[in-house]
Amino acid sequence: MFNIERWEEIFDTIRKNKLRTFLTGLSVASGIFILVILLGFNSGISNGVRSQFEQDATNQIYVRTGVTSKGYKGLNPGRRIQLYNEDFESFNKKYEDEIEYKTSLYSIWGGQVVYKNQTGNYRVQGANPDVQFIENASMTSGRFINVSDIKESNKVAVIGYKVQTELFKKENPIGKKISIFGINFKVIGVFSDPGGERENSRVFIPISTTQKAFNGGNRVRALSYTFNMSENLDEAVATSFAFSENLENDIRTKYAIAPDDRGAVRVQNTLEEAKKIYSLINTIRGVFWFVGLGTIIAGVVGVGNIMLIVVKERTKEIGIRKALGAEPLSIIMMILQEAVFITTISGLIGLIFGLSLLEIVSPMVDSDYIKFPSVDFNTAVITLLVLILAGAISGFIPAHRASKVLPIEALRDE
Amino acid sequence: MIEIKDLHKSYQMGSNSLHVLKGINFSVKEGELVSIMGSSGSGKSTFLNILGMLDEADKGAYFLDNIPIKDLNEKIAARYRNKFLGFIFQSFNLITYKNAIDNVAMPLYYQGIKRRERTEKALHYLEKVGLADWATHLPNELSGGQKQRVAIARALASEPKVLLADEPTGALDTKTSYEVMELIQGINDEGKTILIVTHEEDIAHMTKRIVNLKDGVIIDDTIVEQVRATANV
Ligand SMILES: Nc1ncnc2c1ncn2[C@@H]1O[C@H](COP(=O)(O)OP(=O)(O)O)[C@@H](O)[C@H]1O
Ligand SMILES: [Mg+2]
Numbered sequence: 001m002f003n004i005e006r007w008e009e010i011f012d013t014i015r016k017n018k019l020r021t022f023l024t025g026l027s028v029a030s031g032i033f034i035l036v037i038l039l040g041f042n043s044g045i046s047n048g049v050r051s052q053f054e055q056d057a058t059n060q061i062y063v064r065t066g067v068t069s070k071g072y073k074g075l076n077p078g079r080r081i082q083l084y085n086e087d088f089e090s091f092n093k094k095y096e097d098e099i100e101y102k103t104s105l106y107s108i109w110g111g112q113v114v115y116k117n118q119t120g121n122y123r124v125q126g127a128n129p130d131v132q133f134i135e136n137a138s139m140t141s142g143r144f145i146n147v148s149d150i151k152e153s154n155k156v157a158v159i160g161y162k163v164q165t166e167l168f169k170k171e172n173p174i175g176k177k178i179s180i181f182g183i184n185f186k187v188i189g190v191f192s193d194p195g196g197e198r199e200n201s202r203v204f205i206p207i208s209t210t211q212k213a214f215n216g217g218n219r220v221r222a223l224s225y226t227f228n229m230s231e232n233l234d235e236a237v238a239t240s241f242a243f244s245e246n247l248e249n250d251i252r253t254k255y256a257i258a259p260d261d262r263g264a265v266r267v268q269n270t271l272e273e274a275k276k277i278y279s280l281i282n283t284i285r286g287v288f289w290f291v292g293l294g295t296i297i298a299g300v301v302g303v304g305n306i307m308l309i310v311v312k313e314r315t316k317e318i319g320i321r322k323a324l325g326a327e328p329l330s331i332i333m334m335i336l337q338e339a340v341f342i343t344t345i346s347g348l349i350g351l352i353f354g355l356s357l358l359e360i361v362s363p364m365v366d367s368d369y370i371k372f373p374s375v376d377f378n379t380a381v382i383t384l385l386v387l388i389l390a391g392a393i394s395g396f397i398p399a400h401r402a403s404k405v406l407p408i409e410a411l412r413d414e
Numbered sequence: 415m416i417e418i419k420d421l422h423k424s425y426q427m428g429s430n431s432l433h434v435l436k437g438i439n440f441s442v443k444e445g446e447l448v449s450i451m452g453s454s455g456s457g458k459s460t461f462l463n464i465l466g467m468l469d470e471a472d473k474g475a476y477f478l479d480n481i482p483i484k485d486l487n488e489k490i491a492a493r494y495r496n497k498f499l500g501f502i503f504q505s506f507n508l509i510t511y512k513n514a515i516d517n518v519a520m521p522l523y524y525q526g527i528k529r530r531e532r533t534e535k536a537l538h539y540l541e542k543v544g545l546a547d548w549a550t551h552l553p554n555e556l557s558g559g560q561k562q563r564v565a566i567a568r569a570l571a572s573e574p575k576v577l578l579a580d581e582p583t584g585a586l587d588t589k590t591s592y593e594v595m596e597l598i599q600g601i602n603d604e605g606k607t608i609l610i611v612t613h614e615e616d617i618a619h620m621t622k623r624i625v626n627l628k629d630g631v632i633i634d635d636t637i638v639e640q641v642r643a644t645a646n647v
Contacts, residue, residue, distance in 0.1 A: 005523065017511065321509075323495060324495070324501070324521040324572075325492050325495050325496020325521055325572070326524050327488070327493070328492070407468045408463050408469050411468075
């Protein structure tokens with residue numbers, strides 16, 4: 001491979017057969033060009049979807065319990081699984097490091113909320129202060145529930161802006177009394193949730209107050225968590241799933257729930273969606289590689305064909321070379337190295353063109369779902385290796401044929 | 415230099431075989447200039463190709479400079495050709511995209527000689543055939559006679575023991591043919607062993623010995639008085 005004399009001989013041949021070399025290289029260059037563009041846009045799509053996700057995705061885990069449908073460890077099916085304040089607290093302690101925000105929830109269904117002569121049906125949830133951050137709610141006026149509200153079981157309520165507009169119209173609700181199931185609560189704040197109308201038609205009250213006022217005891221109906229997201233979304237997805245799995249297992253163990261009893265305890269992870277999107281991105285990447293490699297294979301077959309024609313054209317020359325003392329191996333290497341050289345160089349040119357185009361176009365492409373198409377270094381290197389291999393493959397059959405040329409056949413004077 | 419004993423060669427053509435050489439006995443001493451004559455199809459080229467290790471005999475013995483030439487693999491044959499033999503063809507067989515000097519340097523490349531030395535040596539042989547000024551010209555910029563001179567320079571460049579020429583003047587007019595023969599005679603005068611296949615009487619008489627092939631055997635082998643090519647011009 002590193003015989004300088006032979007390389008000189010090959011450069012000589014290439015220099016003196018420019019058109020042929022150009023045509024051979026063109027198919028490979030365009031193949032690589034297309035591959036690079038495809039891979040670039042693949043990464044663009046991947047970047048786009050990722051950023052969509054990182055912006056929208058809540059890393060929320062929601063735990064609900066229900067009724068067992070299977071007997072387990074001698075217990076009958078049909079048991080109601082109930083979580084308590086103690087569960088919430090022990091989980092908080094156990095997963096202190098992972099947990100970012102946490103709340104236990106006690107919802108009141110069919111809660112009639114009344115202000116003066118205005119009445120509405122809203123979802124009333126007993127919750128902890130952290131629920132504000134879990135729900136991404138921002139205050140439009142007043143304040144949210146705080147720790148002392150929980151401690152002192154204050155009869156205070158934070159209402160969604162939808163509740164405000166419906167019950168209070170233009171009136172300032174802060175400090176006003178509303179009645180929920182006939183119990184009076186003081187409005188301390190109004191929030192706005194980016195999640196839409198339904199989310200804004202809610203009323204939050206301290207969970208401790210809820211449990212006391214509505215015979216909740218120390219029961220909780222659901223738990224909701226967010227956890228510390230790492231920068232890397234793949235990692236975040238991994239830790240998130242580990243977390244929700246552990247949490248679910250803890251509950252199953254404590255309350256003796258069959259491992260396959262789906263209804264008794266349900267841990268929902270919003271990153272489930274992310275996982276789906278990621279598998280979609282992987283599929284797209286697979287398709288692009290497939291198409292790209294297909295293009296390269298077409299290029300390789302093209303180079304192989306051209307080299308075959310070249311060998312045929314050069315039969316006489318090969319015959320002369322052999323008569324003058326060229327050994328079969330040197331003929332093989334001559335054709336093979338020419339093929340590898342042409343594919344590699346033209347592939348490089350295609351690569352550079354592709355990368356440059358991406359470089360130019362990339363800043364302009366910034367739609368929601370395609371962002372900054374580019375090809376990373378590793379991919380480029382892999383592509384290059386694929387190319388060299390492709391060159392060798394494409395040159396192999398022609399080289400073999402060339403080595404079989406018989407000088408007397410090639411040189412016969414007709 | 416060359417020893418041939420009972421050489422046979424036949425070509426298989428489907429079911430029937432064509433017996434071309436039917437027991438050739440032949441020897442050439444160093445410094446000889448021999449012409450091989452015969453009508454078209456008499457097997458002259460076949461014979462020369464076997465001498466040139468481009469083809470193999472079916473039967474018989476061949477010694478070149480006391481080396482037995484038998485059952486050579488392609489690699490060894492290529493090496494021997496490169497080391498011992500220089501070829502001159504009727505249609506010159508120059509590489510069309512290489513200039514005169516690169517064509518002459520070609521056998522040196524296969525001897526593994528470095529570029530600088532190749533160029534020097536090739537230029538020397540181009541000078542010898544009187545074409546130093548044409549070193550950088552491509553074959554299609556040269557006349558037939560010039561092309562054959564380049565081919566002769568190429569055959570000489572590897573400093574072979576024997577030159578084998580198959581109808582070297584077959585594609586040239588009389589005047590050019592004689593010029594080429596003059597060159598060949600000069601090379602022979604310096605001591606090089608040369609075999610020329612031809613079917614032209616005048617060319618044959620410019621050698622020192624005429625071998626006549628007919629029906630696959632040598633029917634006549636005579637030493638002749640060499641006619642100097644210059645005298646004919
Ligand atoms: N490769 C071959 N296959 C079959 N027949 C051949 C082959 N080469 C030569 N011949 C035949 O052998 C005979 C001798 O050919 P050749 O040596 O070329 O004759 P010359 O050079 O004297 O004209 C001819 O009849 C030719 O047709
Ligand atoms: Mg002939």
